[in-house]
Each structure stands twice: as structure tokens, then as C-alpha cells.
Amino acid sequence: MDLLRFATAGSVDDGKSTLIGRLLYDSKSIFEDQLEAVERTSRDRGEETTNLALLTDGLRAEREQGITIDVAYRYFATPRRKFIIADTPGHIQYTRNMVTGASTADLAVVLVDARNGLTEQSRRHAFLTTLLRVPHLVLAVNKMDLVGYDQAVFDQIRDEFSKFATKLEVQDLTFIPISALHGDNVVERSANMPWYDGPSLLHHLEHLHIASDRNLIDVRFPVQYVIRPHAADNPELHDYRGYAGQVAGGVLKPGDEVLHLPSGFTTTINAIEAAGQSVAEAFPPMSVTLLLADDVDISRGDLICRPNNRPAGAQDIEGMVVWMTADRPLAPRSRLIVKHTTRTVKGIVTDLHYRIDVNTLHRDETATSLGLNEIGRIRLRLTQPIFADPYTRSRLTGGMILIDEATHTTVGAVMITDAR
Amino acid sequence: MPTDYLLSQLDVLEAESIHVIREVAAEFERPALLFSGGKDSIVMLALAEKAFRPANIPFPVMHVDTGHNFPEVLEFRDRRVAELGVRLEVASVQASIDAGRAVEETGRWTSRNRLQTVTLLDAIEDNRFDALFGGARRDEEKARAKERVFSFRDEFGQWDPKNQRPELWNLYNTRIRRGEHIRVFPLSNWTELDIWAYIEREGLEIPSIYYAHEREVFERDGILLAVSEYLPRAEDEQPFMATVRYRTVGDMTITGAVVSTAATVAEVIAEVAATRITERGQTRADDRTSEAAMEDRKREGYF
Numbered sequence: 001m002d003l004l005r006f007a008t009a010g011s012v013d014d015g016k017s018t019l020i021g022r023l024l025y026d027s028k029s030i031f032e033d034q035l036e037a038v039e040r041t042s043r044d045r046g047e048e049t050t051n052l053a054l055l056t057d058g059l060r061a062e063r064e065q066g067i068t069i070d071v072a073y074r075y076f077a078t079p080r081r082k083f084i085i086a087d088t089p090g091h092i093q094y095t096r097n098m099v100t101g102a103s104t105a106d107l108a109v110v111l112v113d114a115r116n117g118l119t120e121q122s123r124r125h126a127f128l129t130t131l132l133r134v135p136h137l138v139l140a141v142n143k144m145d146l147v148g149y150d151q152a153v154f155d156q157i158r159d160e161f162s163k164f165a166t167k168l169e170v171q172d173l174t175f176i177p178i179s180a181l182h183g184d185n186v187v188e189r190s191a192n193m194p195w196y197d198g199p200s201l202l203h204h205l206e207h208l209h210i211a212s213d214r215n216l217i218d219v220r221f222p223v224q225y226v227i228r229p230h231a232a233d234n235p236e237l238h239d240y241r242g243y244a245g246q247v248a249g250g251v252l253k254p255g256d257e258v259l260h261l262p263s264g265f266t267t268t269i270n271a272i273e274a275a276g277q278s279v280a281e282a283f284p285p286m287s288v289t290l291l292l293a294d295d296v297d298i299s300r301g302d303l304i305c306r307p308n309n310r311p312a313g314a315q316d317i318e319g320m321v322v323w324m325t326a327d328r329p330l331a332p333r334s335r336l337i338v339k340h341t342t343r344t345v346k347g348i349v350t351d352l353h354y355r356i357d358v359n360t361l362h363r364d365e366t367a368t369s370l371g372l373n374e375i376g377r378i379r380l381r382l383t384q385p386i387f388a389d390p391y392t393r394s395r396l397t398g399g400m401i402l403i404d405e406a407t408h409t410t411v412g413a414v415m416i417t418d419a420r
Numbered sequence: 421m422p423t424d425y426l427l428s429q430l431d432v433l434e435a436e437s438i439h440v441i442r443e444v445a446a447e448f449e450r451p452a453l454l455f456s457g458g459k460d461s462i463v464m465l466a467l468a469e470k471a472f473r474p475a476n477i478p479f480p481v482m483h484v485d486t487g488h489n490f491p492e493v494l495e496f497r498d499r500r501v502a503e504l505g506v507r508l509e510v511a512s513v514q515a516s517i518d519a520g521r522a523v524e525e526t527g528r529w530t531s532r533n534r535l536q537t538v539t540l541l542d543a544i545e546d547n548r549f550d551a552l553f554g555g556a557r558r559d560e561e562k563a564r565a566k567e568r569v570f571s572f573r574d575e576f577g578q579w580d581p582k583n584q585r586p587e588l589w590n591l592y593n594t595r596i597r598r599g600e601h602i603r604v605f606p607l608s609n610w611t612e613l614d615i616w617a618y619i620e621r622e623g624l625e626i627p628s629i630y631y632a633h634e635r636e637v638f639e640r641d642g643i644l645l646a647v648s649e650y651l652p653r654a655e656d657e658q659p660f661m662a663t664v665r666y667r668t669v670g671d672m673t674i675t676g677a678v679v680s681t682a683a684t685v686a687e688v689i690a691e692v693a694a695t696r697i698t699e700r701g702q703t704r705a706d707d708r709t710s711e712a713a714m715e716d717r718k719r720e721g722y723f
Contacts, residue, residue, distance in 0.1 A: 001428060001429050002426060002427070002428065002429060002432075003429040003432050003433075028696075031695075031696055031697050031698045031701065032696045032697055033697050033698055033701030033702070034698060034701070037701075037711070041711060055562075056562075056565070058561075058562025058563050058564075058565050058566050058715070059563065059566055059581050059582070059712075059715060060712045060715055060716075061581075061582055063711075063712075069582060070566050070581070070582075070584060071566070072562070072565045072566050073558045073559075073565050073566075073608070073609065074559075074565065075558070075559045075609075075611045077611075077613075082429040082614075084609055096586045097584075097586065099586065099588065100586045100587050100588055103588040103589050104588075104589060104590075211424065211425060211426055214425070216425060224439070224442050224443065224446060225442045225445060225446045227472055227473075227474075227475050228475065229474050229475035229476070230475070230476075231474075231475075237474055240474060244442055244471070244472075245442075246435060246438075246439040246590065251425070273473075275434075275438075275470035275471075275473055276470065276473035276474055283425045285427070285432060285435050285436065285439075285590075286427070286431075286435050287434075287435040287436075287438035287439050287442070287471070300446050324586050337595070339591050339593065340591075341591075342443075342446070395589060396589060396590065399588065399589050399591065400591070401586075401588055401591045401593060403593055403595055408593070408595035408596060408597065409585055409593075410585045410586045410587070410588075410593045413586065413588050
């Protein structure tokens with residue numbers, strides 16, 4: 001059984017909680033005591049119906065305010081697949097938390113209320129999921145029951161969104177008309193919308209092909225940790241030197257010639273171990289240990305790739321940044337700690353090209369700084385080179401986080417467009 | 421041999437956890453792994469072993485000992501630690517009480533659950549630990565469902581759920597100042613069933629109380645508690661013998677047993693797959709004090 005991670009975006013008003021509640025309920029993943037607790041709390045608060053948002057809004061502040069502040073992770077499985085839902089907040093002030101949830105998602109479900117059509121918020125959610133390059137996007141047009149299951153309403157929203165999507169780099173887009181409340185097209189195909197001939201949402205989630213979303217072409221192995229057993233009593237381990245890490249791209253096999261960066265030396269893979277056992281190949285997202293033929297000086301933060309396919313060692317980075325703190329703005333000359341794969345360096349912002357309006361996609365080239373949750377294109381100069389790919393090619397070697405030198409909080413996320 | 425480059429969900433979870441564990445070993449100076457002898461920490465310890473093989477686990481294991489443990493679990497803990505050759509730190513709640521750092525609760529509801537936080541935070545300070553692995557899973561409880569894999573704690577050990585560090589891709593921010601620490605949860609994305617499936621696949625040994633056995637118990641608020649010297653009973657709480665097993669393992673005074681005849685891993689998996697009640701809901705008295713009981717304890721520095 002494989003694993004699919006998906007993020008849901010939308011507000012409580014769009015029926016997001018109802019949708020998650022239904023997926024969990026219909027897959028028997030809500031337990032009786034959880035449901036009782038939610039029913040009891042709903043009753044205590046004088047709400048007429050069971051408030052399914054309470055299933056994922058787990059924090060005291062969220063329950064008090066009736067909004068989602070941070071990502072909640074929920075789990076369910078069908079006989080075909082295991083699913084991890086990242087239930088992300090819809091409000092603009094929690095964009096950084098939505099970005100957290102979307103960064104690891106294979107698919108995003110953006111919910112739209114059929115009565116309201118596309119809103120500023122749904123456009124923003126779609127933009128953020130494509131900015132983070134979530135490979136698959138589902139626009140779920142919800143509350144179809146409240147518009148009489150009218151095909152014209154659905155078609156209009158679909159056409160309007162399709163037009164908007166041409167401005168985004170959407171890789172795979174699916175439209176599904178649903179009623180989360182009544183279950184139409186959520187688990188089962190709905191008899192109320194015979195004009196819709198696509199799959200139900202769950203069917204789509206279960207059958208979506210995601211194996212090819214990984215980069216299996218560019219060999220990228222960021223060295224995370226060097227394993228050197230200090231076993232005086234075992235001479236066989238005396239010279240053991242294993243390079244441990246998680247494969248970020250490509251397929252590695254014993255016998256492959258590999259290139260080490262930054263040294264530029266080439267060597268051969270003698271063996272690949274996973275948990276102490278030899279394996280015949282390694283590919284994303286496996287965590288393995290490489291044993292190499294030659295004694296090369298390799299440490300954490302280095303990269304192992306193939307001689308004919310190497311990323312540039314780059315100190316000048318162009319990228320889209322999401323700024324995630326209200327403590328201070330991002331502006332030219334901001335100094336930051338940069339973490340990229342297993343390598344941590346320092347950087348300075350040399351240029352802010354523009355700020356993008358997340359609602360209209362308008363580029364403001366007069367912007368001089370970015371505030372909390374603002375997105376723009378920047379240029380960064382690094383103290384040492386990193387071995388990076390464009391984010392469009394690899395989410396793992398094309399993404400980096402920015403850390404404040406003073407407060408140590410994570411203040412930015414960068415999707416690299418160009419590294420040289 | 422995989423030719424389609426597909427991994428099962430257990431393989432993906434294992435790879436993710438090992439990545440997290442290695443990241444901590446690489447970036448922190450003084451990490452430690454919290455080990456209770458329960459199934460989740462057993463899986464976590466097994467993953468730590470795999471992460472560094474053939475080398476030894478490069479950090480110690482710490483047990484916060486309430487003094488109210490199941491003897492079977494203590495026996496298992498000592499044996500497992502000896503097999504792995506790791507250093508065991510025991511932080512004792514009794515010692516905190518004796519030193520006047522914590523005050524024992526009294527009455528029928530007495531439990532050392534909350535006192536553990538004092539002992540834990542003192543031990544972190546005494547040992548200058550900068551990262552602590554915990555076996556908590558997000559599917560356990562609604563506050564935990566919200567927590568990051570690398571969860572920042574300030575100098576008072578507090579969690580601030582409204583101001584968590586963003587956490588993107590597999591990039592973890594490990595920066596802290598002196599006195600602060602990070603709680604790291606490598607099993608965040610594992611479910612109870614994943615844990616059992618992994619125990620079965622890897623043939624991991626777990627304490628005997630996870631399997632059906634005869635035990636003297638009494639019922640309180642629908643929870644079957646073990647008869648022990650640590651827990652005073654009311655007159656109407658009559659002990660009786662039952663065939664039970666434990667679905668979770670914690671302090672004897674708050675961990676309930678479930679009626680079960682499951683005697684093997686496969687039987688436990690079948691039982692867990694069919695159950696309609698969460699493990700904490702069925703077996704933990706400590707979560708019942710209020711709706712936000714876990715969030716409140718976590719804010720104070722609890723596991």
C-alpha cells in the first residue's frame with residue numbers, strides 16, 4: 001500500500017471541515033469517542049448541528065475563534081492507499097502555515113463554495129499551491145446541493161478558474177462538483193449530477209498516479225551524516241566509512257560512477273546499505289548509506305551526483321520567497337541564515353525585484369520590502385556555494401529556508417528559479 | 421527487486437523517520453531519546469538503531485520514571501538498553517518529590533502524570549540536553565495533530581502552539597539559544613496501525629502486557645485500572661480478575677487495560693483495525709480532565 005499526502009485549502013465556510021469529516025467518517029477513521037466529544041462540545045456551545053471543524057481545529061484558540069490557525073494532520077486509509085491530510089488554514093494571516101502544509105503535499109484540494117464562485121481566497125490558494133509546486137490540484141466545487149446541482153454553475157466556475165489557471169504553472173488540474181454535506185461525489189458518484197462523468201473525489205485520490213512525481217532522473221544525494229563506527233573489537237569495521245542521507249533525486253546503484261561536490265572528485269559506489277542491509281538500488285525518498293570505493297574527504301552538506309549531471313555550485317540565487325515573520329521586513333541587505341538540503345550557509349539579500357499580489361498576481365516592481373506573508377522575487381548572495389537545482393526540477397534540491405540570525409525562527413521559504 | 425520504484429507506506433515512514441533522527445544527530449550537541457518502554461518508543465529506538473548501523477546510537481536514552489511503572493516494562497527497558505549498549509538516564513519523579521521540587525497529589529485521583537513535567541524539565545537542564553526525541557504521534561490526540569516534527573521549547577520548556585516555526589519540505593530548523601531545546605517527533609506521521617504493522621514486519625519484541633493476560637483490575641469511569649499499591653480505591657471499586665491487554669503503556673495509575681484475548685501481533689492488529697475507539701480515549705484517564713488537557717500540559721512542557 002502506498003502513501004498519498006494531500007493538503008486541503010479553503011475556509012470553514014467553504015465546507016472544508018465537512019469534507020474532511022466526511023472522508024474520515026466514510027472511511028471509518030473517526031472513532032466513536034472523537035465523534036462523541038465533538039457532538040458534546042457542539043451541544044455545549046449551543047450549536048444546532050455537529051460542528052465537524054472541531055475534529056481538526058484542535059487548539060484552544062482555534063475552537064474559541066472558530067478558525068483554523070495552523071495545519072492539522074489527519075490520517076485515514078482505504079484498502080488501496082494510506083492518506084495524510086494536511087488541513088491548512090485559509091486566512092491570509094496564516095499563509096505561512098498553509099505553505100508548511102502544502103510543501104510536502106502530492107495533491108491539493110482547493111474548495112470553492114458553488115454559491116459564491118471563485119473568490120479572492122480561492123485564487124490565492126491556487127496560486128500558493130502552484131508556487132509550492134504541489135503536483136496535482138483539485139478544484140472541488142462544493143455545496144452543489146444549494147445551487148440545485150446545476151451544471152451551468154459548475155461550468156461557469158470551471159471556465160473562470162481555467163482562465164485564471166493559464167497564469168499559473170498548474171501541472172495537473174481536476175474539477176469535481178461535490179456536496180460534502182450530503183456526500184455527493186465525495187466517496188460515491190452522485191446520482192444528483194448525471195451530467196458529471198468524472199470520478200468521485202475519493203476515487204480520484206485513490207487512483208491518482210503519483211510515482212512519477214518524484215525526480216528519478218537527476219541523481220542528488222545530499223550527505224547528511226558520516227557513519228564511522230568506533231568499534232575497537234571489530235577489525236572489519238575499522239575502516240568503515242558510510243555516507244548517510246536521504247536520496248533527493250535519481251536512482252543510485254552499486255557500481256555507479258559518482259561525482260562528489262564541492263571537490264569534483266569521481267569515485268564508484270561500492271555498496272548501498274539501508275539499515276545495515278545491502279540493497280540493489282536507492283531512490284527517493286529512501287534513507288540509505290553509501291559506501292564508496294575511494295577515500296575522498298566527504299562531510300555533511302556535500303553532494304553526491306553523477307559526473308555528467310551536476311548542479312551548479314551557486315552563490316547567487318534567484319528565487320521566489322515567502323516571507324513569514326512580522327518581526328522585521330525582508331529588504332535588500334537583510335542578512336540571513338540559509339538552509340538548503342543538509343548545507344547551512346549565510347546569505348544577504350542583494351535585490352528585491354518585485355512583490356506579487358497573491359490575490360491578483362499583479363507584480364509591484366516599486367516594492368522596497370516584504371512584510372509577513374508577502375511573496376516576491378529576490379536575489380541572494382551566499383557566503384559559500386550550494387548545489388541547487390531550479391525548484392521546478394526538484395522540490396528537495398530547489399527549496400531552501402531562511403532563518404533569522406538573532407531570533408533563530410524560520411522567517412522565509414525560497415523556491416529557487418535560477419542558481420549560478 | 422523494485423523495478424517501478426514504489427515504496428510501501430511503511431518504507432516511506434521509515435525513511436522519513438531515519439532522516440529526522442540523523443538530522444538531530446548531525447545538528448545538535450546533546451540529544452537524548454525519551455524511552456518509556458511503550459510500543460512507540462520501542463519503534464523509535466529501533467529506527468534510531470537502523471539510522472546509525474553499524475555504529476552505535478550516538479546519544480543516550482532517558483526514561484522519566486514515575487515510580488508507578490509496570491514491572492514488566494522496567495524489566496524490558498533494562499534488557500533492551502543493555503542489548504543496544506546505549507547509556508540509560510533515569511529521571512525519577514520520586515527524587516523530584518523527595519527534593520521538594522514536586523508535590524505528590526493526594527486523594528482518589530492521585531497521579532504523577534503532571535509531576536513528570538517537573539522531573540523532565542529538571543533532567544533536561546541538568547544534562548544540558550538540547551534535543552529530545554519523543555515517540556508522540558499526530559493521530560493520537562488533537563493538540564498533537566498540530567505539532568511540528570521539530571517543536572521548539574523556550575527556556576521554561578513551554579510550547580507555544582500559536583507561534584510555531586514554519587516547517588517546509590524536509591528542512592528542519594535546529595537553531596536554538598542556550599537553555600532552549602527542541603522536542604523532535606520522528607513518528608509524527610505514523611498511526612497506531614502503522615506502529616503495529618512495523619512491529620510485526622520487523623519482529624520487534626514488546627513488553628508482555630501488550631498481549632492478553634490475566635490481571636486483577638477494577639473499573640473507574642469505564643476504564644479498567646490495574647489493582648496496585650499506588651492507587652487508592654473507593655469502597656465500591658471492587659477488584660476482579662479479567663483477561664486484558666494494554667493498548668498503551670504509561671503510568672499504572674492512569675493507564676487502562678482493555679478486555680482482549682489477542683495473544684499475538686497479528687491478533688492485536690486485527691483488534692486495532694476493528695476498534696471504534698481511539699487508544700487514548702479507551703485507556704488514558706489523563707486526557708479526560710478537560711477538552712484541552714493535552715494542549716495545556718504540552719504548553720507546560722509535557723511530552
